[in-house]
Amino acid sequence: MTGLIVPPGGGRKLITKAQEVTFKATQAQGSSISVFEVVVPPGFDVGAHTHGDAQEFFYVLEGQLELLAFEPVKRTEDSWHDWESADGDKAVQATEGAFMFVPPGTPHAFRNASDEPARMLFQCYPSPYHELYFEEIAEIWAAGGPVDPDAVERMRRRYDVGQITPLRYEPPTLLSTPSATERGA
Template sequence: MSDFRNAVTSMPARERLAKAPHGAKVVIHATAAETNGAFGMWETFTPPGKGPAPHTHTRETEVFRVIRGIYHFQCGDEEFDAPPGAVVVLPPHVRHSWRNIGDEPGQMFAIVTPGGFEQLFMEIEASGADAPDEIALIEARLGIINDETLAINR
């Protein structure tokens, strides 16, 4: 595992804002570039009924902690609901998805290891990508296999 030697900080009112493929606001706290590849860290603020399409990471493990709301997760053949306080670890190479099933906006804190996937949110925000084929190009470069993308490209 790579190490890094400088503190990484994310201060209130100076957060880096980004956007998830499903339109949710994302706040980036740490990037692979800042942690010498060790991890990326962010928070996602998910409107009711929203979440990513089923997808598979080919590089990283994701860790989520539910802060607000109730999220429904699918990981391979497993399905479960995660209330505030729940921690969910999703392995690489296993198809998964999640969505906010509550009536209020949800919030999750996330870490990915190794880092790099957080770049997706930053690139969507910077490029203004909102069409599935635009997002698919970014995902493919980052090793993400998205079910919606597969359907579009068939």
């Protein structure tokens, strides 16, 4: 039996306008846990969602993410950002070294509300739920044009994703800096 060693920067990459996902360990390599490195751009919000069978693990490698992993007193369909649990838990601003475990059935979400990309190690058990999901969502993003929300919802159901609040990607607008000539220098 042989193990798997993936060097820094190694693995198969899926790059879309909304995320960069690098497959580190997959079912095809014999892993029962899918392992990914994910770059989360500024303005990306995965939306609150649940999984009936999957367990997920998130570890922030660099940058800052807002994380949530609890059942709120009241679910809202537009945004999870102000949710609160019966115990008073709220979303957490997580930086390097923060870890989140999500058992099956638990509402969870992450977003990058900063102006810098964040990077996380993401694991999902069992394989290959998220491997297939990432493949298909990359195809949808790559097609360009408007995304068919009904097709996305059907895809989510196939991969055990019960979406509660919408996935959003609203990149921050870059303000142009005036040139020296424009500033009168």
